[in-house]
Amino acid sequence: MKIYKNGRKKLLYDPCRQILLQHTPEEEVRQRVLTVLIEEMGIPRDTISTEYPLGKIDSTSRQRADIVVWNKNRDGDEHALLVLEIKASHVELTDHTLMQVKSYNEILKAKYIGISNGKQMQFFEVIKGEAVPLTNELYTYSELIKGKVEYTKYRELRRLPYELISYDRYISFLLQAGYIGEGTPDTMHTFFSEVQNFILCGEIKVSGKYKTEIKRDLSYGIFSFGNAGGGNSPGYYRSLIVKDLSGKHLVFRVGVFGTGVLVDDPVFGNRRGNTYLIVAVDIPGLSTPILQLNLDQFSGYSKETDSYEIFHNGRRNGFTNLQVIDKVRECSPGLIEDGKIYIGSLPANKSISVKAGSEFIERLLDYASVRLKLTEGKKK
Numbered sequence: 001m002k003i004y005k006n007g008r009k010k011l012l013y014d015p016c017r018q019i020l021l022q023h024t025p026e027e028e029v030r031q032r033v034l035t036v037l038i039e040e041m042g043i044p045r046d047t048i049s050t051e052y053p054l055g056k057i058d059s060t061s062r063q064r065a066d067i068v069v070w071n072k073n074r075d076g077d078e079h080a081l082l083v084l085e086i087k088a089s090h091v092e093l094t095d096h097t098l099m100q101v102k103s104y105n106e107i108l109k110a111k112y113i114g115i116s117n118g119k120q121m122q123f124f125e126v127i128k129g130e131a132v133p134l135t136n137e138l139y140t141y142s143e144l145i146k147g148k149v150e151y152t153k154y155r156e157l158r159r160l161p162y163e164l165i166s167y168d169r170y171i172s173f174l175l176q177a178g179y180i181g182e183g184t185p186d187t188m189h190t191f192f193s194e195v196q197n198f199i200l201c202g203e204i205k206v207s208g209k210y211k212t213e214i215k216r217d218l219s220y221g222i223f224s225f226g227n228a229g230g231g232n233s234p235g236y237y238r239s240l241i242v243k244d245l246s247g248k249h250l251v252f253r254v255g256v257f258g259t260g261v262l263v264d265d266p267v268f269g270n271r272r273g274n275t276y277l278i279v280a281v282d283i284p285g286l287s288t289p290i291l292q293l294n295l296d297q298f299s300g301y302s303k304e305t306d307s308y309e310i311f312h313n314g315r316r317n318g319f320t321n322l323q324v325i326d327k328v329r330e331c332s333p334g335l336i337e338d339g340k341i342y343i344g345s346l347p348a349n350k351s352i353s354v355k356a357g358s359e360f361i362e363r364l365l366d367y368a369s370v371r372l373k374l375t376e377g378k379k380k
Contacts, residue, residue, distance in 0.1 A: 183273030
């Protein structure tokens with residue numbers, strides 16, 4: 001890809017708009033994708049728009065679609081055929097990315113949508129409002145118009161038996177995929193594997209005992225959330241619509257993720273490589289972890305019951321531990337045991353039951369709701 005210069009500024013040429021644009025990581029990916037569309041998929045250059053303002057169709061919209069491919073019918077009427085959302089190469093493609101392009105397509109009404117970060121490119125056909133994934137082929141312009149595409153068959157996640165989640169090869173997979181921390185003790189690997197297994201695919205029965213109510217289970221999906229320290233946790237989360245302590249409906253996403261061991265890293269310094277239980281809130285204007293619980297630190301093994309008791313000390317940026325614990329005691333006193341925030345007890349060496357797992361999830365969400373309420377109170 002040729003880079004032009006204007007003084008110290010680096011520029012890239014956009015063949016569709018025929019202008020020079022400032023070089024950014026996202027723009028570089030966009031131009032690479034345009035090359036694929038034009039040279040490999042045979043899409044005519046004059047049918048492609050970049051940074052298309054959606055206000056041309058819906059005057060209330062201020063959004064822009066990264067790439068739109070158009071098609072003219074026999075009457076000369078032009079309509080969108082494909083809409084693409086582009087991310088920089090370091091940005092993970094997640095369900096958030098897909099939701100973004102789907103929101104654009106609510107206005108554009110294209111038959112196909114896609115997402116790309118330069119390393120991956122995924123296409124979907126929109127059928128009755130659902131994004132159905134296509135195989136990883138680069139379809140030609142003619143094939144897209146004629147609908148000559150094939151669909152991908154996804155293997156859905158399911159609750160795995162304990163014998164499988166404790167298998168060495170499965171544990172190795174979780175370590176390599178970043179779901180168990182590099183520095184997490186081997187003795188805790190199987191337990192964390194089963195915790196993730198239940199969180200993603202376990203049946204949750206709502207008891208109604210807690211102030212934070214689960215209203216709808218949205219199942220699992222791929223998302224990514226960053227934290228104030230610059231870390232990022234992309235991967236599978238379980239999503240739930242809840243009614244929080246303030247009576248508002250919002251989405252909490254829950255997942256288990258590991259970190260790598262770092263020594264004298266210039267950005268992150270030293271890191272032990274622990275495993276974390278993450279609860280993120282995901283609503284318009286707020287998409288962030290509300291709890292990052294270090295499972296290595298806050299999972300206490302009981303030999304008497306052969307179980308792990310998971311608790312928390314209340315740590316929260318911007319607040320003292322005591323402030324958090326006092327807020328929990330005020331809003332959800334049933335979560336406090338022996339001066340700590342008690343999340344639940346789960347078996348160490350067997351499958352988590354529906355009853356134990358459900359109560360654990362309910363208590364976890366109740367605690368996350370208190371933390372959210374505490375943060376909202378500080379902003380007022």
